[in-house]
Amino acid sequence: MRRNVKEFILINIGMLMVAIGLYFFLMPANLATGGANGLALVLNHVIPFLSVGVLMIIINIVLFVIAFLIIGTSFGIKTIYASLGTSLLVLLFEKVIPINEPLVEDIILQLTFGIFISAIGMGIVFNQNASTGGTDIIAKILNKFWGIEIGRAVLFSDFAITLGAAFAFGPELGMYSLLGVILNGLVIDTTIEGINLSKQVNIVSDQNDDIKEYIVTNLKRGATLYYAEGAYTGDKKNVIVAVLDRKDFIKLKNYICCVDKNAFITVSNVYEVLGDGFKTIEH
Template sequence: MQKTSRLLVILVASIILGFAFNLFLLPHEVLTGGVTGLAMVFGLLTPINTGYWIFILNIPILVLGWMKLGKEFIGNSVFSVIVTSISMIYIPIIQVTDDALLSSVFGGVIAGAAIGIIIRFYSSTGGFDVVSLVLIKKWDVPLGGLIFALNSIVVVISGFFFAWDLALYTMLSIYITGLVIDRVHTRHIKLSLMVVSSKGEELKKELLNNLVRGITVIEGQGAYSGESKKVLYTVITRYELAIIRPILKEIDPNAFVSVSESMEVMGNFRRD
């Protein structure tokens, strides 16, 4: 039932995302960020609908994610991409307002809210979210810089192919979308992860293989059962939580897991 509810929320949010693109951004040739923004460029420059381009451009990315990341997360992402693509194919491109500035703002807000909900329910809109997860699985790369670089490419393309005032509207839309996503589901906060498990050694080995974080291991004992347990403690990013969930589920689904926000992290955050 929980999985069905999650997919239902992702379905609705993905359809809303299609409305944001087709009713606010695309009518004014205003783009959004990342791979979806590139798909919009192709959709505006060719007779092929943007919905098809979103699906086509995400195929290699989602295949890479399927091989490197959790199957449930990528399965949810595939579902979101398909629903968004179909929505954009069937929702007519209509101008809600003649004002490009208003469309950029409201389109950015609606898209940001929809994407934030999709991420919150253990999914993504494909594109650079999946690429980021693959990269951060092995390296503590500066994701902010990579996302900025990709979005900058979209803005420059918008300026060259359409108009520079539209490129500025695109920049505004991307900025607002990012702000709203962070309000709905903050991507860059740090999380404290504590796992109490009777399979501590196996978990430790697997986590060290998949993360660039150090792990503190504490010997523990169940107060009621008297059973010896390992307590694993580390600090991660929210991106890495998508990597850790399937590992915990596979090795010890009965482990006690506590995840909480960390207000501040000092010292060496990554394993060198």
């Protein structure tokens, strides 16, 4: 239950960031940086009597069916919620805070802020096994069946939309849109890696029993013991190996500092951990 609540909160934060990045920065500058919004922006140029928000909903409905059939029910339900929520937020912004021109004249600023805000939001949503709809669904399919990183998959699926932007708004905006798609993919992958970042800790200490007990009892985490022999001293000791999130790693480091300041510790970043206590392999 607690996990579901956290997932729900994170999806809402993510889709709010996506809507803000799109509406306040990318859409006023006609920057079609892929996704349902980018395609809707291009189509709105052809059929202006339909708003961007309405077109986003129509596009997403078509892709929802694909999400359910190919990726699964859980992803499909959460994607429906996130994508409709994003579209409705854009519609709400259109009604409450109408914008007829870019916030600033510098298109690079519009592009940079829009991409970073929306891409971080997309990364948060993707990390909850959902998407904000549109071509993100195609990207998830590429990720699931071909193992392509989400950000790169988004880049591949959105490339065609940037070509449409070039025809609709001119080559200059098309090139800016392509730059935005590339930045978007990089920021999404960086965001997901940052959220999932864990620490693998290797510990050699005279207080291994106490440290092992602290990891298992206080941090509620598992650990693996290896028997090792020092090359210089010839001493035989246990090596404790544990994978922890950043918060638990800080707690463990502080504890080791208290019980054995001479402990030998190596730490490395782990960008994905699957299994008991972490994400399931299917996720």
